[in-house]
Amino acid sequence: MTSSTASRSARPVRDDSAVPVVSLRGVTKTFAGTRALRRVDLDFFPGEIHAVCGENGSGKSTMIKILSGVYQGDPGGTVSLNGEEYDADRVTPTVANRQGVRVVHQDLAVFPELTVEENLAIDGGFHTSKLGRIRWRKQHKSAEQLIRDFKIPARPKSTLAELSLAARTEVAIARSLRDMDDRGKGLLILDEPTAALPVKEVDALLASLRDLADSGQSILYVSHRLDEVLALADYVSVLRDGELVGTFPTSELDEAQLVDLMLGRAVHKALEHVPVVPDGDAVFKVENLSVGPLKSVSLEVHAGEMLGIAGVMGSGRSTLLKSIFGVAQPRAGRFVLDGQTMAADSPKSAMGAGIAMVPEHRLRDAAFGNEPVDMNISISVIGKYWRKLVLADKALRQDADQLISEYRVKVPTGRSLMSSLSGGNQQKVVVARWLRRKPRLILLDEPTQGVDVGARAEIYNILRRATQDGAAAVLVASDFQELAQVVDRAIVLRNGRVVAELRGDEITAHRLARLSHADEAPAAAMPTPDSDSSVASAEKG
Template identity: 40%
Template sequence: MMTNEVILEMSGINKRFGATRALSDMRLTIRAGEIHALMGENGAGKSTLMKILSGVYQPDSGQILLDGKPIAIKGPSDGRRAGINLIYQELSVSTNLTVAENVFMGSEPRGRFGLVDHASMRMWTNDVLKMLGAPFNADTHAGKLSIAEQQQVEIARALVHKGRVLIMDEPTAALSDRETEHLFRVVRKLRDEGIAVIYISHRMAEVHALADRVTVLRDGGYVGEMTRDELDPTRIVQMMVGRPLGDFYQHKAGRVPGRMMLEVENLSGAKVKPASFSVRAGEVVGLAGLVGAGRTELARLIFGADRKHSGEIRIDGQPVQTPDPLSAIKLGIGYLPEDRKGQGLFLQLSALTNTTLNVVSQHARAGIINHKALEKLTQDAIARLNIKVPGPAGIVGGLSGGNQQKVLLARWLEIKPRVLILDEPTRGVDVGAKSEIYRIIHELSLQGVAVVVISSELPEVIGICDRVVVMREGQITGEVSGDAVTQENIMTLATHAGEPAANAPVALQAA
């Protein structure tokens, strides 16, 4: 693999946005038939580098060699012509069109009289889909596909254009473990066909499983390159953050679970079969399972975001009603949604508004806002959570993923929650912010908050939770605690290895 020819070489790349230096003297060497991971914290410049490579941005200076010859990539169409295809983090599949129409969007093959040649379009699309092992065909409506399948449509789009370099930006961010496994098989297959895959990810485990070579960036600059044999997670993290991180997940010490804070009994809804579990004050309980297992749906039932069919909720021993989010908030239940941009933040509004929106009524008299008090709250939150934002008036849309997530977290901390449900709190967040979010979760538990963490990253669940409730197909299939909190036990319950879901829940306890 080391002997593969170099097909792409970027060197001396500089790029500025206004006063911010996004890239300085960056370089990158890509060989044919390799999976090349690009690692770095959010804001390190990975996405900018890839947008330059695919022609979305122009570098201020620097050189790009393709097959040893300098090329100018002036726009996305130049990039595509050179065989460089970028699959964005946010998928751009048009859900009103068929798969084939999506694959050929903007480059529809022309037949007689210049009309669209639907027959060839379908044929070529089906060829590529077969190669990818996709469970749908060219005529399927894209709106019916899952996120993972839509991603395959994007990959097909790149391949049908005879791509030589495929750039994937955080492709697994929205995938379950099973879907991730499948994606990995596809990526490896592409590599074996001689395609160079540039793979951007925050997840060490993925890079470890997949990458033939890793380039690490920090603050817009090149830090180093490693081959597969030299891969060492600790070293990569150190290179990414420029300092040792300490024990990344170790945030459990000193917790003393108190009285029952949240009790859920036979709660059911459209996608959740009667579910029962409980969380004590000062306890962090994980809600694990594959994507689509009903974890988010269960959380939304508790929070009153969706309609309940049956069941009872008790907070601090008292039966409560949560017909809508407002009543849940009044009871001290907070819910941080998984889709922070779509369901959590107000991107055009300020950090102040985003942080204090839940408590603004408490700092108002006769409906008139006490602006000074809100500003103070926001400044405190910025300091306490170490949020990097120009000030309370800073617009949240301009912040990095990690800082956006901290703003959203700050909003929920303002209500002084008794129960806090965090849905994928570290999705799309860089290593530094991740570790800070773990610290915040731990501090909340020490203050006696009952915390529920929904996460698709098993090492995270295992690292920060005292107890893990596992769901599958809308049902709680079991619970593990103590030393029984292992990847194997959780996965067994999440997939239930062949047994029907109707079985009674299993409780695994440390011996």
């Protein structure tokens, strides 16, 4: 959910003679115990942006992997690529690549320290002489051509680090399509391309995707951001439990209808809540903290309260959480928990003091992929299952099963490996794990990235229950709309300092975005005078 405004121009309706560039027929994929896709029929046409939506675990990634040859479908189905029909269990990465199926993943696989030209050439794209030397002049010319063709706002010699994240994504797209002469051939697959993008860059990327589709490229767009899907895509296909619910022109759907199709049930407006105005002393205080980009930051959070931290990428949001959890060592400042100065010198001491952290990079930092789900969900409280030298397996599994059902984690059994879960389901396990410790302070860094709309509501409901029971929470989320919906109070970090504090109804996505960007004059960022004395004073500070 972003504040994207990229609007869809009235698009011509697909005409009957249009020929799909990629088709799936009867594609099924079974993993041990799980039918990830069930007899899916889908067509992707040239010049169209076709979104695929579905809850966590509905089969989106599995479909991408089958199209790109990473997974093979079960025997019986077929995949047609540029008019050539393959058995679904015979599509390999080489075949898919030859037929122009290209995937740009969320992490982009670009190198910030290298130039645009070098990034465009990585992975087999360097022009070399017979002696194997790189022909730099030719290289430069091809880069210039790609930059022109893809309208990338950069020069060949700029390093990627100098570019916006949207422009870096455009470089990754240009690289993936650099050898495709005919835009009407092949399929560009984008997996959550805006998940890590600052709000103000989203429209730039969506506009460039629209241009690419207008030049004939077929695009498969996977995103949990439904407003974006409706603004950008021509068609949306909905997967539920591995089955295709249907394919719809986006012009005929609104967000609520799309959610109902995805979930097969009406979703309650769980994200909307009445902001809590806590009374009593602060549970936790940060005093004059300097760490990473942060300079002398002070804040406090009360029992029962969820505090949001807004700011652009690099503003120090994650560093703030990491330093509280003892992962980043401050240059100055102190933390006070329940009136006592806290030694935040390691995660162990933070955990001992009653602090829990749901980190941003769950796959890298929090999920033990080769361990079963029940162990992953129990690891934070494993001590309570040791009976002398024996692990009480049965009790551990029973408790884990109960949490799996409470959090609606989609998994055949608690014994399934964590790595076999979809991304969003892994996140639910990580959140469940930490809340089991009944922490005093819960730190959450992008807890719902990649999590579907229904599961998001569930996660926030569960967090809300924890704060109602007396915990305090600090939430970092790039999705300001979501932040505005769930927090009681928000502070905005800019240039290493707290520049604003908003409460209750003052917190809107628009204001969080405006206040987060350094390029705005404070006066312009000010709302109507009646509503905002707290912002005004913080802005001065």
